[in-house]
Amino acid sequence: MIRLCQSESAFTIQQYYDALQSQGIACLIRNQFISGAAGDLPIQDTQPELWLMHKDDLVIAKKVLEEITASSEDGEWVCSSCNEPQEPAFNLCWQCQQPRNSA
Numbered sequence: 001m002i003r004l005c006q007s008e009s010a011f012t013i014q015q016y017y018d019a020l021q022s023q024g025i026a027c028l029i030r031n032q033f034i035s036g037a038a039g040d041l042p043i044q045d046t047q048p049e050l051w052l053m054h055k056d057d058l059v060i061a062k063k064v065l066e067e068i069t070a071s072s073e074d075g076e077w078v079c080s081s082c083n084e085p086q087e088p089a090f091n092l093c094w095q096c097q098q099p100r101n102s103a
């Protein structure tokens with residue numbers, strides 16, 4: 001097995017996982033359900049991780065992830081702090097200055 005990526009967001013990891021599965025790439029999620037214990041553990045041990053079953057899939061898997069990332073950057077986003085919809089061009093919330101993608 002080989003680790004593909006790590007994210008603060010279990011949602012992001014799940015999205016990647018679903019996309020890889022739909023491409024027939026065998027993978028699994030680690031640390032998916034332990035975020036509730038985040039206060040007691042080093043942060044690198046608590047973030048969800050996506051692992052590939054076969055390292056030969058690494059190149060194609062990275063391409064799948066790049067496509068997801070690229071397509072999600074095209075659209076509007078919603079501030080995680082005040083839930084205001086944001087224009088795609090902005091990286092800070094116009095209302096409360098919360099950075100984009102911050103949890």
Ligand SMILES: [Zn+2]
Nearest residue numbers: 079082093096
């Ligand atoms: Zn905001």
